[in-house]
Amino acid sequence: MNANHPAIPVPYVDAAQRARAGQLGMWTFLATEVLFFGGLITSYVVMRVTYPAAFAAGSRHLSFAIGTTNTLVLLTSSLTMVWAVALAGAARRRAAIACLVATGILGALFLALKSSEYHDKFVEHLVPGNAFRLPAGDPPALQIFLFLYFALTGLHALHMLVGIALVGWMVVRLGRTPAPPPDNAPELVGLYWHFVDCVWVFLYPLLYLVTPS
Numbered sequence: 001m002n003a004n005h006p007a008i009p010v011p012y013v014d015a016a017q018r019a020r021a022g023q024l025g026m027w028t029f030l031a032t033e034v035l036f037f038g039g040l041i042t043s044y045v046v047m048r049v050t051y052p053a054a055f056a057a058g059s060r061h062l063s064f065a066i067g068t069t070n071t072l073v074l075l076t077s078s079l080t081m082v083w084a085v086a087l088a089g090a091a092r093r094r095a096a097i098a099c100l101v102a103t104g105i106l107g108a109l110f111l112a113l114k115s116s117e118y119h120d121k122f123v124e125h126l127v128p129g130n131a132f133r134l135p136a137g138d139p140p141a142l143q144i145f146l147f148l149y150f151a152l153t154g155l156h157a158l159h160m161l162v163g164i165a166l167v168g169w170m171v172v173r174l175g176r177t178p179a180p181p182p183d184n185a186p187e188l189v190g191l192y193w194h195f196v197d198c199v200w201v202f203l204y205p206l207l208y209l210v211t212p213s
Contacts, residue, residue, distance in 0.1 A: 026188045030195050033159075037199055040155070044148045044206060051141035052212070058145030059210035061126060061135075066117045067208035070110050074197045077106035081167075081193045088174060088186040096186070097174050103193065104167040107160055114157055121146070152203055159196045166192060 048055045084099035125133035128147040134140060166189045173185070 022184055022188050023191075026191050030191065033195065037152075037155070040148070040152055041202070041206070044152065047141075047144050047148065048210070051139065051144060054139040054141035055145045056210050056212040057138045058142050058149065059208060061121075061124075061142075061146075062149070062208055063117050063120065064208055066113050067204055070113050071200065071204045073106050073110045073113070074200050077103050077110070078194055078197045080106065081190050084170075085186045085190040088170075093174050093177075097171055100167050100171045100174070104164050104171070107164045107167070111157060111160055111164075114153060118150075121150075149207055152207070156196065156199055156203060159199070163189075163193050163196050 080099045080102045084096050084103060087093075087096035087099060121127055125131055126135075126146055127150070128143045132143055132146075134142060170186055170189050
């Protein structure tokens with residue numbers, strides 16, 4: 001611990017420096033995540049330009065209702081996360097916990113809806129691989145679209161699972177601490193959650209709103 005600030009661990013000088021270090025670390029991590037998703041999205045764009053008809057056909061095989069509902073769910077979860085961070089900073093612990101619980105529930109709802117859509121694709125044999133069955137009239141490149149669909153949404157779902165775990169950790173942490181957190185952990189968890197939501201805002205039109213060229 002820091003001799004001048006017993007609650008601040010070494011090597012930080014004070015709480016402000018610790019907060020800045022945490023923000024820098026999180027933004028650096030998110031920058032690497034942008035590069036990660038960016039590679040897949042770039043592959044998607046190249047393939048979409050190459051096979052426009054197949055990608056339009058693939059989009060028609062997705063559930064527009066589920067995709068749109070999930071978009072609304074995640075946008076709402078970002079709102080409850082903003083409230084949670086603000087309430088945690090204002091020492092309104094119980095209200096912050098309630099908002100975090102709501103955020104986690106919305107995240108779980110998103111995954112449940114996505115799992116339902118995945119199940120439909122398995123039933124329809126629209127999962128790339130040996131069991132894949134090309135629907136009559138659809139171009140063979142449809143399998144490329146579906147591969148990218150599962151790659152992008154699966155990676156996003158994995159990040160959502162991590163986000164729900166972080167939200168759960170914050171709920172436990174706030175529940176055990178009578179005072180506001182001595183660091184900016186709620187803000188950092190919020191940044192991660194908003195990043196995951198932002199990724200979906202890009203994936204939704206790329207996957208669900210494809211129109212024939």
